[in-house]
Amino acid sequence: MAIRDGVRSSFVIYVALFLLGCQDSVKGHFLSTSKPDRHDAAASARWLVSQNSWGVLNTLSSDLGGTPFGNVVSFSDGPYDKGTGIPYFYLTTLDPTARNALKDQRSSFTISEYPLGTCGKRDPMNPACAKITLTGKLKELEENSKEAELARNALFTKHPEMKGWPKKHNFQFFELEIEDIFLINWFGGPKALTVEQYLHHRKDKSNSIQWMPY
Amino acid sequence: MAIRDGVRSSFVIYVALFLLGCQDSVKGHFLSTSKPDRHDAAASARWLVSQNSWGVLNTLSSDLGGTPFGNVVSFSDGPYDKGTGIPYFYLTTLDPTARNALKDQRSSFTISEYPLGTCGKRDPMNPACAKITLTGKLKELEENSKEAELARNALFTKHPEMKGWPKKHNFQFFELEIEDIFLINWFGGPKALTVEQYLHHRKDKSNSIQWMPY
Secondary structure: OHHHHHHHHHHHHHHHHHHHHHHHHHHOOOOOOOOEOOOOHHHHHHHHHHHOOEEEEEEEOOOOOOOEEEEEEEOEOOOOOOOOOOOEEEEOOOOHHHHHHHHOOEEEEEEEOHHHOOOOOOOOOOOOOOEEEEEEEEEEOOOOOHHHHHHHHHHHHHOHHHHHOOHHHOOEEEEEEEEEEEEEOOOOOOOOOOHHHHHOOOHHHOOEOOOOOO | OHHHHHHHHHHHHHHHHHHHHHHHHHHOOOOOOOOEOOOOHHHHHHHHHHHOOEEEEEEEOOOOOOOEEEEEEEOEOOOOOOOOOOOEEEEOOOOHHHHHHHHOOEEEEEEEOHHHOOOOOOOOOOOOOOEEEEEEEEEEOOOOOHHHHHHHHHHHHHOHHHHHOOHHHOOEEEEEEEEEEEEEOOOOOOOOOOHHHHHOOOHHHOOEOOOOOO
C-alpha cells in the first residue's frame, strides 16, 4: 500500500506539472484570464489580443509591387489584464514591414487562438478556434511622446528581451490605428463588432467561462 | 527503498509523458524531422513549411479598398516528411480571403517557428526563432484536376477534420504559386534563397541537428 500511495501522490504531482508545463511551453506565461463567453464579441476580441504575444502584421510591399506582405512580429496591447486593445509594435526599417508602413500605412494584424492551447483538438481553421484581424493604419509614434511611452511599457512588460535589442538597429514604436475588425469565434460567419465596442469594452462587465483544456 | 523505486519509476514515466504531451498540445503531432542546420536556408525553409499546419494568408481586401488582409488558415504542403514545399489551402468564398484572391491573386503566406515549440525561451520576434513569408499568386485549382487531387491528399492527411466540412459551403482547393521567399532563421537579415533552390531541395542532402527543447 505504501508503494501505491507513493506512486499515486507522484502521479498527482506530475499530472499537475504536465498541465502547468504545457501551457507554459505554448505561450511563456499562464493564461491570466479565463476565456470569455463566445456570445460577447468585444470580450472575445479583447481576450484574444491581450493573451497573445505575437501575430502576423501585414503591409503592402514596396519591394514587390504592392503585394500584401505578412511578417511575424511580437506585439503588446498593455500588461496582461491591463490591455487597451490597441496593438503596439517595436519595428526597425532593417525589416520590410516598417519600410512598407512608412510609404503606405494601410495594414492589418492577425492573431489566432490556436497557439494559446485553448482550441482543444479542433483544427486551427475550425471557426470555434477564434481568429481576429484588425485592419487600419500602421503609424510610427513620435519619439518621447506619451504614446511612445505607453507603447514602451506595454511592449517591454510582455517582451523583456526587447530591452536588449541592438540600439544601432534603430527600433521605433508603432501603433495600429484600428478601423475595422474581423472576428470569428464560432460558426455562422464573422461577429458584428464595431471599433468603438471593442475599444470601450470593460472587462468587469463580461461573463467568462472557465478555461478547460479539452 | 521499494517506495523510492516506485516513485522514481513513475517519475520517469510522467516526465516522458510531460515532454511528449507538451509537443502534442502545441501542434497536434510530434515533430517528424529534426531541425535543420541554420546555414542550410532551403532545408530550414522546407522544414518550417512541412512541420507547421497553419499560418496567415494575406490578400488584398476588395471590401476594404485594397488594404492587406491577413487571415488565419490551415494548410499543407503534403504529408509529413513528404512535402513538396507548395502550400495548399481549402477555402470558401464565404470567407473574404478566397473572394479577394479571385479578384486579385497577389498574396503572401506567413509561418512562424514559434508555435512548434522549438524556439526555447526566445521571443517570437528574435531572429533565431525562424519565420518565413512566401509571396506569389493564390490560385484556385481546377476541380478534379491532378493538382486538386494532390491538394486534397496533402490537406486531408494533415487536417482530417476538413473531410467533414459542410459541402454547401463549397470549399475549393487553392495553391500558392511562389514567386519570392523571405526567410529569417538567424541574426544578420533575410537569407538568400531562390524559389528554385527552395522547390528543388532534397531532404536527404541536408545536414540536420537534433532538436532540443531549450
